Amino acid sequence: MEPRVIRFRLNGEWVRLSVMPNELLINVLREKLHLTGTKYWCGIGECGGCTVLLDGEPVLSCLTLAVDVDGRKVTTIEGLATGEDDLTPLQRAFIEEGAIQCGFCTPGFILTAQALLRENPNPTEEEIREYVRGNLCRCTGYVSIIRAVKRAASEAVKSRRPGPAAGAASG
């Protein structure tokens, strides 16, 4: 088995590293790049804990070969904010709505919800439930999570100014 050199844009910066063909993206993120916000949970695609955004769409890093992200754009939870002072509206809404208990599912939910709000800035409750059905939470019972996504959406709608400059910044 020959290692391969891959290059990809991780949270806005190009990284270059050598990976084995049978390495999964989740292992590379957690063990080689020490980005442990991406959670290893079920490992078989059922829970959404390992969600990352690949070219803006949610994918499961536990089912993705690392070689497959060569040349592409990967966003992990670490890419959203640099610290407590610049949390995204979605991250703030999760805190304010008590949508985080143990927190293990939170990175996956936030990335999924972020991709959802970019696609559909004003989703109905039904739509939110559809989009996050691949994310499991064992603590909250989901109600506060749905509320947080709705809150972030309505705050974004409220703060949006009319005119050509409106629209979400791209990450």
Place this chain on the structure above:
Amino acid sequence: MLPEFEYHRPASLEEAVRLLSELGPDAKVIAGGTDLVVKMRAGLVSPRHVVDLSRLTEIRFIRDEGDRLKIGAGTTLWEIENSREVARGVPVLREAVEEMASWHVKTTATIGGNLCNASPAADAAPPLMVHDATLVVVGPEGRREVPIGEFFTGPGQTVLGVGEILAEVVVPKMRRGQGAAFEKLTVREGALSIASAAALVEISGGRFVDARVALGAVAPTPIRALKVERALKGRPATREILRSASREAKADIKPITDVRGSREYREEMSVVLVRRALERAVERAGGAWA
């Protein structure tokens, strides 16, 4: 960790076929990997070579060709769910895809992978079977067309030979006067089918001029329910005839007991799913019960 393998990323379908023919039976294709990676992790398969098709744009398309739709095998389930052409021409496929897996899985999972994985529970299969879809396969000997009803040969098995790749799915579109519906029984939304059924009917002059029914997860492969179909064709479109025809489903299927459900449960539920799918298909066909 996955078992070790060599990784190949061919730049064209032609190169992929050549590579697969050279590498022989120890090579496996990967598209979205949502079935293959899970199987490799579980040690169920350990190919020496993995050939990645996920960047082949030549098998990633949805094309409207008048009375039929062509869907590239590498098209993702998410692209299918959001396609206006599919919603209009093959709405029953969209209905099935909507109920599959989750957003995260569907952004990478492909329709070709769903069919070639050949699970008896592959949800894309029953809708394509009632549409009499044709699968276009390319291989070292060139190109051949396989009716979907002949594609599956057993659990996890298809007619694909060494070096052969599923390239596209050709689906005759729904015509006026036809209606179709899909029913799926699962423990929760997005989980694998315990049993599923698709139905397509055409009603004219108060009769079933056409009736096609297919089931998933109740036999070694997805299957057409020919006895149900025979009990409908040419008969008046009444609820009673529909109900008694649905009971024939038990004679069409060959379910087993597994973690998702027992043989008996699948038998009973097949009848219910077929009836519900047929009823909704009739309503969508214009709804006139005789």
